[in-house]
Each structure stands twice: as structure tokens, then as C-alpha cells.
Amino acid sequence: MLPNDDGSADNRRMIRARNLTRNFGAVAAVRDISFEIKRGEIVAFLGPNGAGKTTTIKMLTTLLKPTSGQIEVDGLDPASQPNEVRKRFGIVFQDPSLDEELTAQENMEMHGALYQVPRQVRAGRVEKLLRLFELWERRREPVKRFSGGMRRRLEIARSLLHTPPILFLDEPTLGLDPQTRNQLWLQVKKLNEEERVTVFLTTHNMEEAERVAHRVVIIDAGRIIAQGSPRELKAQTGSATLEQAFLALTGTTIREEEASAADQLRRMAKAWRR
Amino acid sequence: MNVIYIMWLRQLKRYVRSRARVVGSLAQPLLYLLAMGYGLGPIFQRAGMGSYRDFITPGLIAMTLLFTSVFSGIELIMDRQFGFLKETLVAPVPRLWIILGRILGGATIAFIQGLIFLCVCLAAGFRWDSLGALPVAFLFMALIGIVFSALGSAIGSALSDAQGFQFIIGFLIMPLFFLSGAMYPLDNLPKALALFTRLDPLSYGVDGLRYSLNGVVHFGLATDFIVLAAVAALLLALSSYLFSRIQV
Numbered sequence: 456m457l458p459n460d461d462g463s464a465d466n467r468r469m470i471r472a473r474n475l476t477r478n479f480g481a482v483a484a485v486r487d488i489s490f491e492i493k494r495g496e497i498v499a500f501l502g503p504n505g506a507g508k509t510t511t512i513k514m515l516t517t518l519l520k521p522t523s524g525q526i527e528v529d530g531l532d533p534a535s536q537p538n539e540v541r542k543r544f545g546i547v548f549q550d551p552s553l554d555e556e557l558t559a560q561e562n563m564e565m566h567g568a569l570y571q572v573p574r575q576v577r578a579g580r581v582e583k584l585l586r587l588f589e590l591w592e593r594r595r596e597p598v599k600r601f602s603g604g605m606r607r608r609l610e611i612a613r614s615l616l617h618t619p620p621i622l623f624l625d626e627p628t629l630g631l632d633p634q635t636r637n638q639l640w641l642q643v644k645k646l647n648e649e650e651r652v653t654v655f656l657t658t659h660n661m662e663e664a665e666r667v668a669h670r671v672v673i674i675d676a677g678r679i680i681a682q683g684s685p686r687e688l689k690a691q692t693g694s695a696t697l698e699q700a701f702l703a704l705t706g707t708t709i710r711e712e713e714a715s716a717a718d719q720l721r722r723m724a725k726a727w728r729r
Numbered sequence: 730m731n732v733i734y735i736m737w738l739r740q741l742k743r744y745v746r747s748r749a750r751v752v753g754s755l756a757q758p759l760l761y762l763l764a765m766g767y768g769l770g771p772i773f774q775r776a777g778m779g780s781y782r783d784f785i786t787p788g789l790i791a792m793t794l795l796f797t798s799v800f801s802g803i804e805l806i807m808d809r810q811f812g813f814l815k816e817t818l819v820a821p822v823p824r825l826w827i828i829l830g831r832i833l834g835g836a837t838i839a840f841i842q843g844l845i846f847l848c849v850c851l852a853a854g855f856r857w858d859s860l861g862a863l864p865v866a867f868l869f870m871a872l873i874g875i876v877f878s879a880l881g882s883a884i885g886s887a888l889s890d891a892q893g894f895q896f897i898i899g900f901l902i903m904p905l906f907f908l909s910g911a912m913y914p915l916d917n918l919p920k921a922l923a924l925f926t927r928l929d930p931l932s933y934g935v936d937g938l939r940y941s942l943n944g945v946v947h948f949g950l951a952t953d954f955i956v957l958a959a960v961a962a963l964l965l966a967l968s969s970y971l972f973s974r975i976q977v
Contacts (some may be wrong), residue, residue, distance in 0.1 A: 513976075538822065544819075550812050565735055569816075569817065
């Protein structure tokens, strides 16, 4: 038997996008992008604000229908088999997604029920994850009393509860302190190495991308402009760091992004809480 | 089933934990009961119609149900804005279960609020016509709760932000209440008004409640039940359709 003959099924593609496009009215958020992600890969999507990272994640996770193009997640089409696709991934959204009136434990238990995690293992897993992200002591407090970092940790813990084979992390470390960031990436790497979880992440932090990602995809104005390992991208642009490579590829102009109505309301709600 | 239950339970937990809401949503019907009930009472009496307070009690129970259930449906917009909606939208279960759980949760909360308000009315001196008709009153309270919880959820699914909120209160909720005959008898109305009251589903709810609590009926109990059940089925279908189409 050949040494690398661990089966084509094991190295199969987990995600494939072909000529994926999404328009919002006259604005094209994602323009004709194609990419593939293999099982067990950690891929980072990097791009300036408004590049189309979140829109891409939303299309891959059944939240948004593409204007045109095809998607396959573990061989399934999100448009025709959304629930089968949804069983296969966990997601940490860019913006909050917890029920603030419920406690940490209740948020976890609700997720367990929504994902039909068997009752026998649910309590044990909830405890393990809450301990891992150091929330166990405060599990009975409503989330509205949690700091930003604690909420983030809870969202990350929650996304792992149903042991998904694919993990989407949309700027997961935004607003986290270095300790929590470190803990998050250690966990992600561990899951990736031990259970071959496929990870699709977006971040603005180039050091993080360089540290965890096997492959980096750079997207700007809805188009993929470069992809490869961090080393390849640095070599390609003759840069010392991934950050320099990123700037060389995407330019140094600052992008304007319009706030949606939801962002505005969220800001108002935040102001009210003070 | 588990998913419907967990979404139902969530609504109830949120309700129990927000005491301000429990008390706040009783303030308006209570004001109507005291100010209108006793303010217009003497005139109503002189017209030979009996106690106005007792007459509007079923209408104000319906008002409590209407407001509570529509608001819990519209809470969907809050979930959208505070982000929790996404968590339910990526869950690998039919969205029908999720919206059903929400609607039943909203209807349950409305039912409890209606019950509390009925007790308030009893404390204020209201007496029902016959105790035996009380189960009929509960049936109509449940139906009103489901109809308007589904209506609120349909609105919440169709709107993406709270901008249209004031508009809905002014152009939908208040007209539904004032055209329902909650505050006045439906007999001998001007033709145009009579037409509008017939188009308002709440009229049939108020009528059913008035039958069971006051012992008087306008449309007839069977008509009341059939119309409300049909509207409930229609709005359940509409809200689950709109909810299944949400993209964020």
C-alpha cells in the first residue's frame, strides 16, 4: 500500500465555490469568485472592509442566496439541501448572535436542542466547553451582564457544541484580549489536528492568519486577487511579512463602508445600555 | 417537536424575566377600564344598556391579547437586530418549527396577560354572566393570541428594521382595536363602519368573548369560531412562508 494512500475520501473537498456572484441592487459584493477548500484545511480569507468576506460566508452558510454561481459544501448544494448543509458546520458570526436575556448555560442548551445534540452527551459537552472557555463559574448569569470578550468566548464555545466538521469563523478575535485570542487559536488548531475539522476564517489580523492558516485567500472589491500559503504570498510580493504582502496586493487606500440599518440600531442600543 | 418546545420556552423565559413588560402592558387596558368604564358608564346606563364597565371588559381582554401577541411577534425584529435570529436561521431544522414555537410562545404569553387582566377586572367589580361559559372564553383568548401572534411574526419576518414600527401601531394595531367593537356595541352602526368591523378579525374574537363573559352575541358563536380559526390558519401559513424566506 502506498504511504499516502489514506483514501481519496479522506482528502476530499469540503467546500467548493464556482463563479460565485452576489449583487445587492446595483452593487456587486462578490464578483465571480471560485475556490476550493479540502478537508482538514485551515483557510483564511483576508481583505479590506467591504471586500465581500462576510457575504461569501453568508452564502456558504445558507443565510444568503447567490445571485449566480454554484456552491458545494461536503458535496451538497446549500440552496436545495439547506438543513443537510447546516448540520455540517458551526459558525461564529462577525456580530453578536446570543440571546442576552438568557444565561450562558441556557444559550448553550438551546443550541444543543436546535442542533439535536443527544441529551445524554449534551450536559457533559456544555460543561466541558464552558470550562474550557472559562465561563463555567458564571454559567447562570444572563448574557447581558457579560463583557464583550466573555460573549465572544461563549459564541465560540457554542459553535463547537455539535462537533461540526466545518467551522466558519468570521473575524472571531475582534475585541478579544491576547489571552483569549491565544486560547481560541490553540483550540482551533487542536480541533484541526485531532479531528481534521476544516476551518474557514476571516480576519484583519495578519499575524493570526500567518500563524494558523495553511492557505490564505486575498479578496478585494468582491474579487479574489491572490491565494497561496503565507510563505508563497510573501515570496510572490517580495515582502517580509504577510501584512506587507497584503498591502502590496490590495493597496493602501482606506475603504469606506456604509453602516446598515442594523448596525446603526445596534450602536443606539449600546449607547442606551450605558 | 423538541425545537418547537425550546423556542416556546425561550419566549416564556424572556417574558417571565421582564417584569416591566408584564406590568406595562396592563397599564393601557387598565386606564381604559377605569377612565372609560367609569367615565362613560353613566351615559351607557341612561341609554338602558347596563354596566359599561362590564360591557368593555371582554373588549379590553381582547386589547391586552392583541397588544401582547403582536409585540411578541414583532420581537423578531429585535432578534434580527441583536443578532440572535441568525443563530436560529442556521440551525439544521425546518424553519416552520422555529416560527411555530415562536408563535405559540407569543400566544401563551398573551393568554397569561389576558388572564391577569381578567383578574384585574374581577377585582374592579366585573362579574361574568355564567361560570360555565368560562372555557369558551379561554378558547377565544387562545385563538386571539394565535391569530395576532402569527400576524406580528409575519410583520416581523417581512420588515428588516424597526423603522416601520410606529406605522404599524398607528395604521394596523389601533384600527384593529377600535374597529373591533371592543368599546361599543356593533348594532345599528353606520354602513361604512359596520363594513369595517366585519373585516376586522378581532371583532369576532371580541364577540366570542362577549358571548362567554356577558352572555350577548352579535355574529353568533359558530361564525366567531370559524372566522377566527380560518384567519389563524391563513396567518400561520403566511408567517411561516415569510419566515422561511428570510435572508440576512
